[in-house]
Amino acid sequence: MIYLDSAATTLEKPRSVPAAAAWAMTHMASPGRGGHPASALAADTMYRCRELAAELFGVGDPERVILTSNATHGLNIAIRSLVERGSTVLISGYEHNAVTRPLYALPDVKVKIAAGPLFDADGVYEAFRRELTPDVDAVICNHVSNVFGFVQPVDRIAALCRERGAPLIVDASQSAGTLPVDLGRWGAAFVAMPGHKGLYGPQGTGLLLCGGETRPLLYGGTGSQSRLQEMPDFLPDQLEAGTQNVCGAAGLLAGMRFVKERGIGRIRAHETGLARRMMDRLAAVPGVTVYRGPDQSGLFSVTVDHMDCEEAGAALAKRGVAVRAGLHCSPLAHRTAGTEESGTVRFSFSAFSTARQTDRAAGLFRQIVTQGKEAR
Helix, strand or coil, X not given: CEECXXXXXXXXXXXXXXXXXXXXXXXXXXXXXXXXXXXXXXXXXXXXXXXXXXXXXXXXXXXXXXXXXXXHHHHHHHHHHHCCCCCEXXXXXXXXXXXXXXXXXXXXXXXXXXXXXXXXXXXXXXXXXXXXXXXXXXXXXXXXXXXXXXXXXXXXXXXXXXXXXXXXXXXXXXXXXXXXXXXXXXXXXXXXXXXXXXXXXCCCCEEEEECCCCCCCCCCCCCCCCCCCCCCCCCCHHHCCCCCCHHHHHHHXXXXXXXXXXXXXXXXXXXXXXXXXXXXXXXCCCCEEEECCCXXXXXXEEEECCXXXXXXXXXXHHCCEECEEECCXXXXXXXXXXXXXXXXXXXXXXXXXXXXXXXXXHHHHHHHHHHHHHHC
């Protein structure tokens, strides 16, 4: 199989990742739930995971790195910490349902959209500058669009938020591991990211970097202050109720070590190089529209004039190429870019993707498009 769906999950992992997760399953118990070596080993692994994440992502205190089940979990914590009844929230025009659904679930919350044009970083920044009025209680922006690979001007948006005193939540789901992510430099209230994408960890893992005040989303045991019926008021315990995914944390630690050793810049150069290679080939196919721009990561989308995107994705799957087709859980991004009716076929790369795979997939897609056109 040629796997080009790494924006959903990086399927091919460093060998150290499944090995670490499997070893943890039979050697580690639950942190904070015993004084024996198996519990202590789990606690040490969890701390080393926080410590490396703090180093990679500009967090001054490792205990402000929260281990979550995914980016959606982290975003829900962040949103519930900052947004309450009657709040006004400003978001970009490219946000995922992991942002919009939690906002719309809260009563009487006004959502404003800074909908800048696709691949126009200046336009996005101007939209935020215009819409970030004194009534805005929080700002949410993803670093990279999961549909188009558009790298949004988060550095400038963060500076604007600092200037105007608005807390910022950054969704780094498509940038952690491939672009510089720095909680301290941004001065963000929160940065959320999954473990199973660019950090090469197992599914069911994630990180929430906390730069601001926090509120618990879940309530329960933490292994600390057990006499109290209130959640502990310190991190990470306040936000980590219940038994943690120790095996996942061990795998995530191994994945982040791989990213650190390989180098974020090197990984991005590899992924974007392959993306550009494939975009060049597909742009030459009649009837195919490639969505590309100067501020783009290692993923991109296309549409085909005479073919439904789901049909094209299914045809690729039959030929052994894994991609994603549809709205990608981001209808707002499609609405902003004008592709809401059609959806897109998305190609996304990882550190393990190859030029040979890229060329083979491009050739197969050309065949599918050509045959589909002839059939009509």
